[in-house]
Amino acid sequence: MEEPRAPRHRIDPRARWYWLINGALGFVMTMAVLIVPAVVWEPIRFWFLLAAAVLGTIELVVVLVSPFVRYRVHRWEASGTAVYAKSGWISREWSVAPLSRIQSVKAKRNPLHQLLGLAQVKVTTASAYGDIVIEGLDHELAERLVAELTEATEHTVGDAT
Numbered sequence: 001m002e003e004p005r006a007p008r009h010r011i012d013p014r015a016r017w018y019w020l021i022n023g024a025l026g027f028v029m030t031m032a033v034l035i036v037p038a039v040v041w042e043p044i045r046f047w048f049l050l051a052a053a054v055l056g057t058i059e060l061v062v063v064l065v066s067p068f069v070r071y072r073v074h075r076w077e078a079s080g081t082a083v084y085a086k087s088g089w090i091s092r093e094w095s096v097a098p099l100s101r102i103q104s105v106k107a108k109r110n111p112l113h114q115l116l117g118l119a120q121v122k123v124t125t126a127s128a129y130g131d132i133v134i135e136g137l138d139h140e141l142a143e144r145l146v147a148e149l150t151e152a153t154e155h156t157v158g159d160a161t
Contacts, residue, residue, distance in 0.1 A: 007077035007084040014116045015074070015136025016067040021112060023063035031056055076134040078149060083123050085132045095132045099156040101125045105149045107142045114139075121145055 031052055038048035069089040077084040083102070085095045104124040113119055119142035123132040137145065 006086055007075040009076050011071065011074045011076065011134070011136035012118060012138045012141075013071065014118055014138075016071045018112060018116055018118055018136060019067035019070055020063065021116075023059075023066065027056070027059050027063050030059055071136075074136060076137075078145060078152075080152070083132055083134075083149065085134050087133075087135070095129075097123050097125045097127070097132050099149075099153050101127060102149065102153045102156075105146050105153070107139075107146045109139060119143070123149065 034048050034052035034055065038045045038052065066089050070087075073086060073088055073092060075084075075086045081099060083097045083099070085093075087093050087095075102123055103126055106122050106124075108120045108122060109118070117139055119137050119139040121134045121137060121142050123134075125131065134142075134145075
């Protein structure tokens with residue numbers, strides 16, 4: 001089976017930093033959960049330190065590799081008829097939502113997004129499949145995209161169900 005055409009637009013390069021920092025925060029939390037009990041409680045020390053070494057090595061590789069692979073894969077596009085997204089780093093996902101099926105569009109900016117000037121756009125559809133999420137957009141571009149998609153869906157024939 002042939003892969004669908006990739007959407008035209010890349011996400012913002014700062015998304016790599018977002019994923020790297022987010023992954024590093026998760027790494028620190030994992031290490032804290034494993035190392036603090038090992039330091040405090042001697043009978044479990046060996047096993048918790050062993051788990052920290054094994055999980056830490058795996059998680060560190062994931063944290064350092066995934067942002068760059070994800071950046072190469074993630075794409076998005078909004079046309080006059082649909083919204084397209086491609087995402088993933090281990091498994092790949094292509095999503096398409098016709099404008100007539102869109103129920104809502106919103107932008108999200110958590111504190112890390114705000115620090116890096118990024119945003120996430122979420123397109124909710126009438127499908128049981130789920131939402132289309134476009135991560136790693138410049139926050140101004142995300143605001144324009146939400147406004148354009150909102151206006152386009154208002155003028156699209158269909159009941160979004």
